Amino acid sequence: MIDFTIFLLLLAIGVISIKFIFSPTIWERILALNLISGKTVLLLLLIGLQRDNFFFLDIALTFSIVGFLAVTLITRFLMEGGRQK
Amino acid sequence: MISNFFLIISWVFLIFGVIGLFRFQSIYLKILVAAKIDTVAFFSIILALVFRIGLQWETLKLLVILLFFLITNPLNSQFIGRSALINGIPLKAKENPSTDYRAEKES
Numbered sequence: 001m002i003d004f005t006i007f008l009l010l011l012a013i014g015v016i017s018i019k020f021i022f023s024p025t026i027w028e029r030i031l032a033l034n035l036i037s038g039k040t041v042l043l044l045l046l047i048g049l050q051r052d053n054f055f056f057l058d059i060a061l062t063f064s065i066v067g068f069l070a071v072t073l074i075t076r077f078l079m080e081g082g083r084q085k
Numbered sequence: 086m087i088s089n090f091f092l093i094i095s096w097v098f099l100i101f102g103v104i105g106l107f108r109f110q111s112i113y114l115k116i117l118v119a120a121k122i123d124t125v126a127f128f129s130i131i132l133a134l135v136f137r138i139g140l141q142w143e144t145l146k147l148l149v150i151l152l153f154f155l156i157t158n159p160l161n162s163q164f165i166g167r168s169a170l171i172n173g174i175p176l177k178a179k180e181n182p183s184t185d186y187r188a189e190k191e192s
Contacts, residue, residue: 001092005130008096012103019106027112027169034161035106035119041150042130049134057146064150068157075164079171 002050009043030074037067091133098126112169113176120162127154 013036020032041060048056105118131151135144170176 001089005092005095008099012099015103016106025112025169025174027165027172027174028115031112031115031119031165032106034158034165035102035123038123038127038154038158041154042127045131045134045147045150049138054143054146057143057150061146061150061153064153064157068153068161071161072164075161075168079164079168 002046006043006046006050009039009046013039013043026078030071030078034067034071037063037071041067088133088136091129091136095126095129095133098122098129102126112174113166116162116166120159124155124158127151127158 016032016035016039020029020036023029023032041064044056044060044063048054048060102118102122105122106115109115109118128151131147135147138144138147
């Protein structure tokens with residue numbers, strides 16, 4: 001069950017990466033980045049459970065904090081007007 | 086047994102999220118998909134892991150990750166939508182095949 005969930009998460013990350021590369025506007029790219037960061041946290045948790053190594057939980061918490069800061073700071077930068085200001 | 090049930094729920098919602106991301110044309114509908122369906126998948130996978138590892142100290146860490154994600158994912162969705170609205174993407178797109186197919190069929 002866990003192996004198939006890992007496979008499905010990898011497939012979802014691969015499909016969303018296509019959306020991340022070939023999107024017309026920048027907000028759709030940031031949305032795809034948000035989805036990829038959430039799925040990366042899930043992937044780290046599942047790999048940590050599969051290998052009985054609970055240090056992966058700390059790495060997953062760090063990844064969630066970094067993803068939140070990246071999306072928030074990029075959107076606040078674009079809300080002010082971006083580089084055209 | 087209960088963890089397998091939650092994993093099957095998470096498969097369904099992961100597949101629906103990816104399909105919805107490709108199906109909808111407007112960005113606000115995509116933000117809706119990202120905010121609701123992905124949160125349900127995250128919630129069910131972490132509940133499955135909690136039921137699988139039992140009651141340990143690592144369960145608390147999993148619940149901290151779940152609480153952090155439940156607070157920050159709606160914030161991210163709201164920031165992206167507000168940024169797109171301020172920078173001039175219209176709320177109702179004129180050429181939107183996912184919502185206008187009924188009008189085309191009648192005409």
